[in-house]
């Protein structure tokens with residue numbers, strides 16, 4: 092018993108092990124993949140995810156929980172060109188993990204916990220151009236020859252807070268590098284010549300703060316090895332507190348460094364002045380400080396005369412000058428920077444450039460003093476009240492300052508000035524007329540609280556930005572304008588296109604446009620690009636049709652997200668994007684639909700009328716009605732008949748009827764009583780009623796057939812009625828007289844009944860031969876005489 096239990100236990104453990112094993116082998120899914128790349132950033136991944144296809148070229152695994160990269164992790168990613176695994180917790184990477192990635196061009200392993208770097212990793216990465224190893228825990232760059240296989244490497248980022256030493260062989264085999272980022276903030280040991288063997292590198296960023304403070308010889312060695320006469324050098328994360336700490340820079344200046352930048356740097360005033368002194372004798376033409384803090388001086392230092400005659404471009408951004416009023420460097424002295432062609436002082440708490448200084452900036456072409464504290468009065472000072480300074484200026488950026496008036500007279504004399512950016516000030520109004528320089532082509536007045544535009548806007552403009560103001564109307568003629576930015580205003584209509592014959596681009600998002608028509612667009616003769624989303628559109632049929640296709644006919648393409656074109660009305664469509672709107676045909680073609688409907692009804696009416704006419708339907712209905720009535724009437728008693736015969740004849744044959752028929756039957760003994768419509772019908776009654784009455788009250792019905800009869804409508808009716816009666820009563824009440832020969836075949840089809848009657852019974856023919864006439868009358872009399880009468884006569888005869 093005990094044994095079996097143990098056995099069961101062991102097999103259970105085994106099974107559990109197997110299960111957990113297979114579980115650990117399964118890979119997670121990446122949630123954001125398209126056909127060629129997967130962005131699995133921030134998905135709490137603990138393992139490299141499954142490859143959705145072999146074709147994936149980009150894989151972003153940043154900000155996950157990866158701890159190790161194993162041998163087979165990238166087997167399915169053999170097409171990969173870019174692999175980003177920064178900000179994980181990677182401690183180990185298998186020596187063969189990257190072997191499948193022979194196409195890899197970019198590898199980012201920064202900000203992990205790699206304590207040891209292995210040259211095994213890179214042995215097959217022949218295509219690698221970019222490698223980032225920053226911010227790990229390694230203290231050395233492995234055992235040497237780490238980068239040897241990377242023959243195509245152009246950009247290398249390495250180092251971190253733990254990097255302690257660089258040895259001779261670390262960069263062997265590396266050449267052709269274009270960009271190097273070297274974080275050696277705590278570097279202690281540097282083997283001379285190791286960086287030199289890489290050869291010239293154009294862009295170098297160095298983080299060597301500890302070296303500058305404690306080991307300046309090390310810094311000097313490194314600078315002497317990397318700086319050339321065309322190097323762009325950036326120092327990052329630096330603290331310069333004493334004058335001495337700045338001194339190593341002299342090595343770089345002596346080597347002819349042309350371009351020097353500082354990023355994230357704290358500098359005391361003393362160090363700064365020392366730096367400027369060194370700079371004076373250098374060949375530096377570009378100097379930049381970004382995210383720099385100039386610390387308050389302990390004592391106010393003296394600044395001798397300074398001449399930076401080679402400096403052509405200065406760039407200051409996000410510069411914090413505490414105690415700026417005690418900062419002597421701001422008292423620009425006369426020939427200080429007169430070679431400068433390009434100057435940017437952005438977000439540096441600048442409130443004025445003295446007129447004196449402006450006068451010296453004779454070569455200045457580009458001046459950006461955006462994001463500062465320059466007021467109207469200060470700007471007058473900067474421009475020396477418009478008396479003609481900065482005569483070479485082409486671009487002036489005074490965006491995001493404290494201006495409240497548009498003072499164009501300050502710029503009138505600057506003939507080369509083409510671009511002015513005055514955005515993000517608080518102008519509120521625009522003067523009625525302005526005096527801009529003749530060449531002004533670009534004017535940015537966005538986010539300036541403007542409520543209306545005036546003829547202050549110069550006709551020379553090519554690009555005008557008036558976005559994010561409070562404009563309701565824009566109607567200033569600008570014949571040369573090619574780009575108009577007027578988004579974020581309160582425009583209810585498109586500006587009239589005829590005022591802007593050269594316009595190719597119009598941005599009018601986030602206004603109060605309700606619609607525009609193809610004609611509106613057509614008025615813009617050159618327009619090719621339109622951005623008009625974010626308006627409260629009324630989705631009429633025309634507008635929807637225009638937006639979902641007809642724009643093509645206008646050469647115009649929509650350049651913003653089509654999902655930002657949203658209907659405000661009609662209510663049924665509110666909130667839908669125009670692409671999703673489906674309007675019914677009835678809504679879109681109301682007039683057409685109604686006219687179609689009406690003409691349909693009309694056609695139907697006409698058709699039924701025609702059918703009625705053609706098949707005499709109305710008549711049939713009336714006849715049927717009359718017949719039904721007649722049927723319901725109580726049958727007349729035989730003796731109650733008023734007439735011997737009702738004579739049906741055509742008007743044209745009335746001559747024969749009156750001259751022959753009446754004479755022969757009514758005025759010759761024994762007299763018969765005939766019913767003729769002309770004579771015996773009740774006037775005013777419905778003719779049909781009359782006819783039926785007459786037929787009812789007559790013993791026989793005589794039809795006088797002739798061609799006229801056939802043509803006469805009434806005859807047909809009468810015949811039809813009798814026809815009903817014939818079928819109904821199946822008696823011999825009809826007598827046919829043929830006045831002239833009519834071939835049954837020649838009778839029109841609609842008299843089919845007549846044809847049938849003619850075929851089915853014999854008829855009396857009116858003889859041509861005079862001698863035959865008495866016989867004819869005799870036969871006719873016989874046909875119509877009532878039996879009783881015959882009897883009477885017979886009786887009479889008998890009696891006589």
Ligand SMILES: *[C@@H]1O[C@H](CO)[C@@H](O)[C@H](O)[C@H]1NC(C)=O
Pocket residue numbers: 130131132133149151
């Ligand atoms: C992946 O998405 C993040 C935002 O989640 C983005 O910051 C990152 O740039 C994306 N990566 C790539 C390679 O596009």
Ligand SMILES: *[C@@H]1O[C@H](CO)[C@@H](O)[C@H](O)[C@H]1NC(C)=O
Pocket residue numbers: 291293319320321
């Ligand atoms: C910089 O100068 C070196 C020689 O000192 C030269 O090989 C390299 O091509 C130059 N680079 C540029 C961008 O001019």
Ligand SMILES: *[C@@H]1O[C@H](CO)[C@@H](O)[C@H](O)[C@H]1NC(C)=O
Pocket residue numbers: 328329330355356357384
């Ligand atoms: C510069 O000083 C600020 C505080 O004033 C500090 O937060 C920052 O880390 C310092 N930067 C360097 C590189 O020392």
Ligand SMILES: *[C@@H]1O[C@H](CO)[C@@H](O)[C@H](O)[C@H]1NC(C)=O
Pocket residue numbers: 437459461462488489490491510512
């Ligand atoms: C002016 O400066 C602002 C803010 O720094 C920037 O957005 C804008 O692009 C600059 N304009 C020009 C013409 O350089």
Ligand SMILES: *[C@@H]1O[C@H](CO)[C@@H](O)[C@H](O)[C@H]1NC(C)=O
Pocket residue numbers: 490512514515535536537554556576
């Ligand atoms: C105008 O200035 C604003 C804000 O400074 C900027 O965002 C915009 O790009 C500028 N317009 C043009 C056309 O450069």
Ligand SMILES: *[C@@H]1O[C@H](CO)[C@@H](O)[C@H](O)[C@H]1NC(C)=O
Pocket residue numbers: 558578579600601625
């Ligand atoms: C329009 O508004 C949307 C949302 O408010 C915003 O994302 C977009 O940048 C705005 N466009 C312009 C040109 O101001």
